[in-house]
Amino acid sequence: MKFNAEKLAILGGPKTIKVKSPHFRWPPIDKEIEKAVIKQLYKSISIYDRSGIFKEFEDNFAKYHQRKYALLCSSGTAAIHSMFVAAGFKEGDEVICPTYTFFATVTPLLFTGAIPVLCDIDENGNINPQEIEKKITPKTKGVIITHMWGIPCEMDEIIKICKKNNLILLEDCSHAHGAKYKDKFVGSFGDLSAWSLQGPKIVSGGEGGILTTNNKEFYYRALLLGHYNKRCKQEISQNNHLYKYAMTGMGLKYRSHPLAVAIAYKMFKNLEKYLKVKRFFANKMIKALKDEIGILFPPAFFDSKIIPAWYEFVFQYRAEEIENLPIERFFEALQAEGLSEVDRPSSTCPLNLLPLFQNPIELFPIYQKHYFCYKPGDFPKAEKFYQNTIKLPVWASKNDLKFINLYIAGIKKVIRNYRTLL
């Protein structure tokens, strides 16, 4: 085997990749986006109602997901907060949430006084339907799920559980723009769904968020939370009981910036194009690396009912297969090869490891009355998954084929020479 002759860069050998980082840039800013921003700049930079680029984006986004309503927001976090308020979650209610997610899936719930009931993961890193079922009590009002790293959750089982127990289902699709489960887009399963349009997200405006729903009452309440006055007056029908609040709403301000929306809209129009390339590259990486020892791919990679969005290419490190070489050492060796985009996620960790979920009372006194407290060790599967997660970006332009090949070569080189690291 030719690989065995190679000396790892960490031990003084030649680097696999000599090109300086970054190797991956997102969002891809080009002339097309520049033109869209400048056009919007001269049109308007504040939109008070549902018109112009807001209406255009929302109409297209809703249609793509076969939903009646879409509402742009200032961030994904704001869109998620809007979902919780729209769903009517309140003090003392229980809402089932994944422990393994980016914390903004759950943190806005704390403003409602509802209790986040965390759940462990399945083999893909997504919320485990069996765990959801175990956590249901008479106080449970809803479930929020995250399609982690772009892999859709087990929707058939989750929907069955929600229907049977009359629970409102919310989807956080911030990693999963355009991902499909059984030929249906994520975000078109739940009663409400939200997407971040922030920085590295597949559809990005730099900052931004969007939510969708088919439920008029939910939509009105989301409008009232963060889109007071003109937009509420325009959209809430005058004979609805909520119309009287149209001017003030509930008082928050979650409106989007039109320039951010102009960028996100361009990216949304290119979404299918990005996804096609990402899918091609991801399949190439799977094929090249699936038989290597020391790493394990989520079963979803081989599941024909699931089409991930490939926000990130995430796999598990398996030290036990390579003589317990510590992940830190393995990771250092990859970095030394020049694979600078390979990453170990840190802020996206099980929520029970975070002070806010261990001791919420100092910041949210309401939880003195509705006590909850998580601690390390509560969710062993999620914690192990997190400890062993390695991720790399999935490029979205055909021009980046060289990087895919180099990253594959670098990973193979380190695995096949792991003994030299022991």
Ligand SMILES: *Cc1c(COP(=O)(O)O)cnc(C)c1O
């Ligand atoms: C990015 C992200 C959010 C928060 O979105 P912002 O636009 O940054 O507020 C929420 N949930 C998940 C899963 C995310 O990745």
